[in-house]
Amino acid sequence: MTTLNTAAGRARPRWRDYGRPRELVVRYLLLLFVLAITVGPLVWQFLASLKGxxxxxxxxxxxxxxxxxxxxxxxxxxxxxxxxxxxxxSLIVVVLSLVSQLLFSTTAGYMLSKPGWKGRRLVWVLLAASMMFPFESIMVSLFLGIRDMGLVDNLVGVWLPGFVGAINVLLMRGAFLAVPREIEDSAMIDGANEWQRFRHLYLPSAYGAISVVAINTFISAWDDFLWPLIVLRSENHFTLTLGLSRLQSSSFGYDQRMVMAGAVISVVPVLVLFVITQRWFYKGVSAGAVKF
Incomplete structure (x- = not known):
C-alpha cells in the first residue's frame, strides 16, 4: 500500500512541472491580457446596462x-x-440554416472525400477559391438575385444565400478523410451499401466536426446584421440583431443603457451555446482540419 501511495504521489504533477516561476508569470499575464481584451468588452456592456x-x-x-x-x-x-x-x-433563420448546412455540408463533404470520380479536385479548388471573395464583393449580385425571386422582405431571402458554406463542406471533407479506408472496406465486405456506410460509419466518426459546423452556423445566422439590413423592410420580419439596432435611433431617445441592454440580450444565447458545447467545438476543430 505504501508503494502504491508513493507511486501515485510521484505521478501527481507539481507546479515546477509547468515551467519556471518566471515563465509561469509571463504565461498568466498573457492569458489575463487576452481575457481582458476578449471578455472585457462584454463585461463592460453588461455593467453599463445595469446603470441608472x-x-x-x-x-x-x-x-x-x-x-x-x-x-x-x-x-x-x-x-x-x-x-x-x-x-x-432569428430562430426561424437559425433553424433553416442549421438544417441546410448540416445536410449539404455532410453529404458534399462525404462525396469530396471519396476518390475515383472525375472533377473532384476541381470542385475542391472552386470551393476553396470561393472563400477568398469577401461577402461585400458579391452582395449586390446576391440582392439582385433575391429581388428577382421575390424574396425581399422575406426570411427565406435572409437564409437562402447562406444555406451551405464552403468552409463547412471542406471541414467535413477533412473529418471524413480521417476515417481509415480499411474500416470502410470491412463494411463493404459485410454488405453495407453507400448510405449505410455514410450513416453508421462516417457520421459517428465526425461528430466533433459536425458540432463545429452547427456552432459556427448558429453564431453566423444569429449575429448576422448586414444581410438582413439589406433584405428586410418591415419590422415584423426583423431579426434580433437588426431589430435591437433600432434602439440607437432618435425615436428611442438614444438611451445608452438600453443600447447596452440590447447588445447583452443578443449575445447571451451565443455565450450559453458556446459554454455548453465548447468541449465538442475544440475537439471538432482539431479532428476536422482541412487536409490537402
Whole structure:
C-alpha cells in the first residue's frame, strides 16, 4: 500500500512541472491580457446596462461598476420593441440554416472525400477559391438575385444565400478523410451499401466536426446584421440583431443603457451555446482540419 501511495504521489504533477516561476508569470499575464481584451468588452456592456439614469456610461466621470444597479434598461427594451418577434424570426433563420448546412455540408463533404470520380479536385479548388471573395464583393449580385425571386422582405431571402458554406463542406471533407479506408472496406465486405456506410460509419466518426459546423452556423445566422439590413423592410420580419439596432435611433431617445441592454440580450444565447458545447467545438476543430 505504501508503494502504491508513493507511486501515485510521484505521478501527481507539481507546479515546477509547468515551467519556471518566471515563465509561469509571463504565461498568466498573457492569458489575463487576452481575457481582458476578449471578455472585457462584454463585461463592460453588461455593467453599463445595469446603470441608472443618473449614472454616466461614457466620459471621464463614468465608473465601471454601477452605483445603484437596476434592470430598468431591460424592462424598457422589452416594453418598447417586440423582442419576442425578433427572437422568433432569428430562430426561424437559425433553424433553416442549421438544417441546410448540416445536410449539404455532410453529404458534399462525404462525396469530396471519396476518390475515383472525375472533377473532384476541381470542385475542391472552386470551393476553396470561393472563400477568398469577401461577402461585400458579391452582395449586390446576391440582392439582385433575391429581388428577382421575390424574396425581399422575406426570411427565406435572409437564409437562402447562406444555406451551405464552403468552409463547412471542406471541414467535413477533412473529418471524413480521417476515417481509415480499411474500416470502410470491412463494411463493404459485410454488405453495407453507400448510405449505410455514410450513416453508421462516417457520421459517428465526425461528430466533433459536425458540432463545429452547427456552432459556427448558429453564431453566423444569429449575429448576422448586414444581410438582413439589406433584405428586410418591415419590422415584423426583423431579426434580433437588426431589430435591437433600432434602439440607437432618435425615436428611442438614444438611451445608452438600453443600447447596452440590447447588445447583452443578443449575445447571451451565443455565450450559453458556446459554454455548453465548447468541449465538442475544440475537439471538432482539431479532428476536422482541412487536409490537402
Amino acid at each position: 439614469t443618473g449614472e454616466d456610461v461614457f466620459g471621464a466621470g463614468a465608473s465601471l461598476l454601477p452605483h445603484h444597479p437596476t434592470l430598468r434598461a431591460y424592462r424598457e427594451v422589452f416594453s418598447q420593441v417586440p423582442v419576442a418577434t425578433y427572437i422568433r424570426n
